[in-house]
Amino acid sequence: MKFNHMPMTVAGLRVKRVIREKWGFIQWLAIPIIIVFLMSLIAGTGSGKLTGRLLITDHDDSTISQFLTGSFSQGPLAEMFTVKQVTEAEGTEIMDAGDASAWITINQGFGDAFLNNETTQLTLVKNPAQTILPQMVETSMKLLVDAASYMQIIFEKELAVLQPMLANQKFNDTELVILTLGIKQQIERLEETMFPPQLTLIKQLVESPDEEKQNITFGLLMFPGAIFMALIFSANSLAVSIWDDASNGVIPRLSSTPAALGAYINGQVLAAGLIFALISIVLGCIGGWYFALPMGQLPVLLLWLVFSGLVIYMLFVTISLLMPSSKVANITVNATTFPLLMVGGSFFPMESMPPWLAAVGQFLPNGFLLKGLKDWLVRQEPMADAMLIPLILGAVMLLLLWILNRYLIKQLIQKV
Amino acid sequence: MIKIQALSKSYGQMMAADDINFNVEAGEIFGLLGPNGAGKSTTINCISGLLKPSLGEVSINQHSVLSEPIHAKASLGLVPQDLALYEDLSGMENLNFWGQAYGLSGDHLKQRIETVLDQVGLTTRAKDLVNTYSGGMKRRLNFACAILHEPKALLLDEPTVGVDPQSREHLLSAVEQLKSQGTAVLYTTHYMEEAERLCDRIAIIDHGKIIATGTVNDLRSEMGEKDLITLTGDFSQADQSVIEGFELIEWKDHTVRFMAEDAAGKLSDILSRFEPGQIKQTAVQQANLESLFIKLTGRELRD
Numbered sequence: 030m031k032f033n034h035m036p037m038t039v040a041g042l043r044v045k046r047v048i049r050e051k052w053g054f055i056q057w058l059a060i061p062i063i064i065v066f067l068m069s070l071i072a073g074t075g076s077g078k079l080t081g082r083l084l085i086t087d088h089d090d091s092t093i094s095q096f097l098t099g100s101f102s103q104g105p106l107a108e109m110f111t112v113k114q115v116t117e118a119e120g121t122e123i124m125d126a127g128d129a130s131a132w133i134t135i136n137q138g139f140g141d142a143f144l145n146n147e148t149t150q151l152t153l154v155k156n157p158a159q160t161i162l163p164q165m166v167e168t169s170m171k172l173l174v175d176a177a178s179y180m181q182i183i184f185e186k187e188l189a190v191l192q193p194m195l196a197n198q199k200f201n202d203t204e205l206v207i208l209t210l211g212i213k214q215q216i217e218r219l220e221e222t223m224f225p226p227q228l229t230l231i232k233q234l235v236e237s238p239d240e241e242k243q244n245i246t247f248g249l250l251m252f253p254g255a256i257f258m259a260l261i262f263s264a265n266s267l268a269v270s271i272w273d274d275a276s277n278g279v280i281p282r283l284s285s286t287p288a289a290l291g292a293y294i295n296g297q298v299l300a301a302g303l304i305f306a307l308i309s310i311v312l313g314c315i316g317g318w319y320f321a322l323p324m325g326q327l328p329v330l331l332l333w334l335v336f337s338g339l340v341i342y343m344l345f346v347t348i349s350l351l352m353p354s355s356k357v358a359n360i361t362v363n364a365t366t367f368p369l370l371m372v373g374g375s376f377f378p379m380e381s382m383p384p385w386l387a388a389v390g391q392f393l394p395n396g397f398l399l400k401g402l403k404d405w406l407v408r409q410e411p412m413a414d415a416m417l418i419p420l421i422l423g424a425v426m427l428l429l430l431w432i433l434n435r436y437l438i439k440q441l442i443q444k445v
Numbered sequence: 446m447i448k449i450q451a452l453s454k455s456y457g458q459m460m461a462a463d464d465i466n467f468n469v470e471a472g473e474i475f476g477l478l479g480p481n482g483a484g485k486s487t488t489i490n491c492i493s494g495l496l497k498p499s500l501g502e503v504s505i506n507q508h509s510v511l512s513e514p515i516h517a518k519a520s521l522g523l524v525p526q527d528l529a530l531y532e533d534l535s536g537m538e539n540l541n542f543w544g545q546a547y548g549l550s551g552d553h554l555k556q557r558i559e560t561v562l563d564q565v566g567l568t569t570r571a572k573d574l575v576n577t578y579s580g581g582m583k584r585r586l587n588f589a590c591a592i593l594h595e596p597k598a599l600l601l602d603e604p605t606v607g608v609d610p611q612s613r614e615h616l617l618s619a620v621e622q623l624k625s626q627g628t629a630v631l632y633t634t635h636y637m638e639e640a641e642r643l644c645d646r647i648a649i650i651d652h653g654k655i656i657a658t659g660t661v662n663d664l665r666s667e668m669g670e671k672d673l674i675t676l677t678g679d680f681s682q683a684d685q686s687v688i689e690g691f692e693l694i695e696w697k698d699h700t701v702r703f704m705a706e707d708a709a710g711k712l713s714d715i716l717s718r719f720e721p722g723q724i725k726q727t728a729v730q731q732a733n734l735e736s737l738f739i740k741l742t743g744r745e746l747r748d
Contacts, residue, residue: 034545034550035545035546038542038545042531042534042538042542045534045538046531046533046534049533050533277528277529277530277531277532278525278527278528278529278530279529279530279531281495281525281529282523282525282529282543282590283546284493284494284495285493285494285495285518285521285523286518286543286546286547287514287515287516287518287519287546287547287548288545288546288547288548442495
């Protein structure tokens with residue numbers, strides 16, 4: 030009689046049953062994907078950048094008003110806002126529908142009033158359903174108004190020369206040159222008093238950070254946690270299923286056969302490893318494609334995830350088999366699962382947690398393994414830095430496997 | 446083939462099995478009869494290695510279950526009282542799994558699976574999932590899993606509970622076939638007719654102790670020619686002296702049991718000794734294992 034193949038037989042049977050009962054497996058994969066998708070949407074697309082829609086109605090249509098509207102289409106503001114020129118009617122309709130962050134109306138005569146140093150008015154309508162983007166528009170407007178006031182004071186003479194040119198739309202080359210030189214001299218004179226050099230500039234080439242390091246999105250931060258979520262859900266289910274095998278008489282009957290019960294437990298662990306590998310390959314490939322991860326990272330990612338899954342699985346199996354009944358085991362494993370998910374960085378990235386909670390999360394087995402993975406995958410830190418604790422966890426896992434084989438699986442028969 | 450010596454199993458103060466002794470020889474069917482909680486399953490579990498005896502020795506095919514468990518278990522097949530199957534796998538997949546658990550593999554395993562499927566009449570349903578089987582078919586598959594490896598000793602723990610007549614006949618025939626092939630069978634049941642049909646010898650067990658052992662004829666002869674009379678009614682006010690001259694088995698407020706020779710002939714005399722309306726029902730049972738069991742234990746097998 031040979032029983033060396035028994036763990037493989039048990040593992041094959043478990044994998045077959047999991048795949049045959051396909052909805053459970055699909056659920057393990059789908060729930061994390063849906064959660065990451067929704068969380069990314071809540072955080073404002075997967076790019077991690079806020080974008081809003083800014084409406085502008087320009088009744089003045091002057092050079093000055095165009096300068097104002099153009100300021101929202103340049104520099105950092107252009108990355109935050111999509112500017113749309115609208116009529117009064119269009120603006121009212123879009124704002125009523127809540128489809129824009131803010132609406133600026135520039136009254137007719139705005140440019141002339143500015144050049145003549147006269148009081149004028151801009152109208153800003155904010156979307157009350159949004160908070161950050163309308164506030165940014167308002168702050169930007171205040172800064173522009175302040176800047177315009179200083180310009181009126183500093184460049185009073187130059188603006189006086191410019192005004193008739195703009196009014197008549199007749200530009201004399203000589204006058205323009207004189208005007209330009211006047212503005213330049215004024216700026217140079219102000220520079221000496223307003224911006225005296227405080228520092229000496231030394232030019233030095235600095236290595237630019239990698240593209241990936243600069244492009245850490247919310248979705249990418251969620252991605253490793255989502256795979257951990259799938260691993261935790263499946264580990265939970267697989268751990269509790271041992272009680273089902275005991276309740277339906279398979280484990281007690283197995284103990285009356287020459288095959289050792291250890292073969293059953295080892296087979297279950299092997300099956301769990303295979304299922305975690307399958308989950309990691311599917312989710313790893315989806316995430317790798319979506320976040321454009323280098324293919325070279327996938328094998329290490331796979332190994333790390335299977336190892337992490339096994340650590341969590343062994344923890345759940347041990348807790349489950351220590352319980353006096355199937356019902357208590359179910360409750361206890363579930364009660365362990367959700368704090369692990371919440372605090373361990375699967376539902377919410379640790380980066381978005383309060384520091385004290387993130388510190389707690391990093392001491393959970395899944396939290397630590399997730400942090401190590403993220404440091405390597407997202408922040409490109411060396412894997413070797415995070416290897417000590419996995420080695421310790423690996424040793425604990427082997428100890429748990431021995432305890433399961435030696436005691437817990439035998440005690441389980443007496444409990445059913 | 447199966448040897449039980451001074452087997453005891455206690456849980457604290459409670460003795461679930463108390464000094465059990467018997468042997469089952471090759472080609473013999475040995476019945477273990479007793480009501481629920483009598484100690485049958487405890488005895489079976491100690492033999493199969495599920496429970497460790499507190500005292501005593503169990504050996505299968507001359508191998509001690511305690512000191513040589515792998516060899517002992519290799520000669521043993523167990524048909525547990527509750528089904529022990531993967532319902533989300535097919536009959537064939539279940540047999541394949543249990544066959545490997547008994548150390549079979551390759552062509553030999555395939556050939557054995559075909560044989561046992563034929564033996565229990567499940568060949569045409571072998572590839573169907575077990576959860577599509579009837580209760581009787583599941584019982585037959587449960588049985589088939591235990592005989593895949595052609596065990597020298599087979600333990601059957603109430604294998605026909607809740608089984609339809611067709612499946613029961615399949616199972617009983619298969620057990621008889623195994624007996625003819627030289628398998629030692631230990632059979633527990635509630636059904637007297639099964640025990641009388643199958644068993645060469647029977648042990649009656651109650652409160653963890655064996656209270657009678659012998660062939661069916663031996664045990665019947667213990668009853669002699671006496672029949673068992675059971676009266677049902679209100680006997681709370683009656684005096685036990687009314688059945689003087691008969692062998693009293695049990696006297697309760699609502700049930701009186703006693704033994705009598707030629708009970709049918711004496712029935713009118715017996716009934717006249719009670720007050721009118723005191724007896725609501727009268728039952729006369731000819732000498733059989735059931736009446737013997739009641740005589741020995743004072744209660745019915747299905748209590």
